[in-house]
Every structure is written in structure tokens, then in C-alpha cells.
Amino acid sequence: DADVTQTPRNRITKTGKRIMLECSQTKGHDRMYWYRQDPGLGLRLIYYSFDVKDINKGEISDGYSVSRQAQAKFSLSLESAIPNQTALYFCATSSRTEAFFGQGTRLTVV
Amino acid sequence: AQSVTQPDIHITVSEGASLELRCNYSYGATPYLFWYVQSPGQGLQLLLKYFSGDTLVQGIKGFEAEFKRSQSSFNLRKPSVHWSDAAEYFCAVDEQGGSEKLVFGKGTKLTVNP
Numbered sequence: 001d002a003d004v005t006q007t008p009r010n011r012i013t014k015t016g017k018r019i020m021l022e023c024s025q026t027k028g029h030d031r032m033y034w035y036r037q038d039p040g041l042g043l044r045l046i047y048y049s050f051d052v053k054d055i056n057k058g059e060i061s062d063g064y065s066v067s068r069q070a071q072a073k074f075s076l077s078l079e080s081a082i083p084n085q086t087a088l089y090f091c092a093t094s095s096r097t098e099a100f101f102g103q104g105t106r107l108t109v110v
Numbered sequence: 111a112q113s114v115t116q117p118d119i120h121i122t123v124s125e126g127a128s129l130e131l132r133c134n135y136s137y138g139a140t141p142y143l144f145w146y147v148q149s150p151g152q153g154l155q156l157l158l159k160y161f162s163g164d165t166l167v168q169g170i171k172g173f174e175a176e177f178k179r180s181q182s183s184f185n186l187r188k189p190s191v192h193w194s195d196a197a198e199y200f201c202a203v204d205e206q207g208g209s210e211k212l213v214f215g216k217g218t219k220l221t222v223n224p
Contacts, residue, residue: 004153033212035214040119040216040217041216042200042214042215042216042217043154043200043202043212043214044214045211045212045213048211058211090153090154092154097159097161098156098159099144099154099156099212101146101153101154101155102153103151103152103153104152104153
């Protein structure tokens, strides 16, 4: 089984719809992250959480929200999706020395 | 602004040739430094990392990287590229050295010709 599992892997949604991307990890680490990847822009940090009660905005949090349901689960929501949120989304968890990434969720907003 | 720069968007090399991917950062102190690889349709895999000590670090798949403080660089190298190395490579920096908030460069896509 993968260390970091993201669901769904692919999703097409309509503008204005609410969508949730889910992430679970089996590494046992407290720290979890959501990144967005766009071609030519690398990965940009959306939100991060250092434990269940600690959630922080990253570089590009506008239009997104998160929920840390448990140490192992960290979900990302788009309350009202818009086309420029079309991207590849990655969840990650980390120890102090290494980050582990999921395989990504490809989201298309039409 | 603090940043990570990968000057080469796309590099093409022949199989068996040597490879060097460049990475520069603009942080004042010595951050933690990483190289990740992303194969098509996959997540990111850690190739190697530098925290302190010996400035030449060895990673997986035959890759190595050298930290040069004077140049604020952390370039990735491989002596002989294999076709399976075709992927996108990302340099990343933990600016606070243990904060575990990674800042990524924009990536370098590597194409390997037979």
C-alpha cells in the first residue's frame, strides 16, 4: 500500500461546485501538506498542518479550505470551484528529514 | 523575495551522456536542500538531500549533488544518463532548516534521446 493515498485520482467538476479532495497517510507523521502543481510553476503550498489542532495557510490558500480529521487524514476543499483551479494537487506528509508525496489528484474545472 | 531558481526549463541529453541540473536559492542562511524527481503520472520521489557536513551528497539512482555556499547553488549531477531518467526534476528548499515547509523551484524537464 502507498504511504500517502489521495482520492480521487482524477476529477472533472463544473464551475461553482463544491469538491473535496481526500488524503490519508500511513507514515505516522504529524505534518501534512497540500500542494498545487501547474505547468511551469512547480509546486506551491496551499495549506499545511503540523498536528490535528494546527492548520496554517500557505502561499496560495485563497479559494481553498482544509480539514484535519485525524493524524492520518487531511482533506482539501474547493468551496466554489473555478476554472483557474484546474491543476494537479499533491498531498504530502513529512518527518524532519523527508517528505512523502501522494500520486496526485488531477482536477479539471469546466 | 526568497526563491528557488532552476534556470533550465527543459534539457535534452543523449543516453550515456553526463547530466547537470542547476539550482540556485536566495535564502540568507543555509537551508535544508532537496532534489525530487517526478516521473510521468507519478508523485514526487526524493533523490537526495543536504542538511550539513560533506557538501557532496549521494542519492538514489546514481545521482549526486554538490552544495556550494559561495554560489548559493545545489546542482544535481549524474555521470551517465539512462533512458529511464527522463522525468521532471525539482529542487526544493526548507528555508528554516527543519521547518518542513518546502519551497520548490519550477522544475526542469529532462528528455533522454536514444
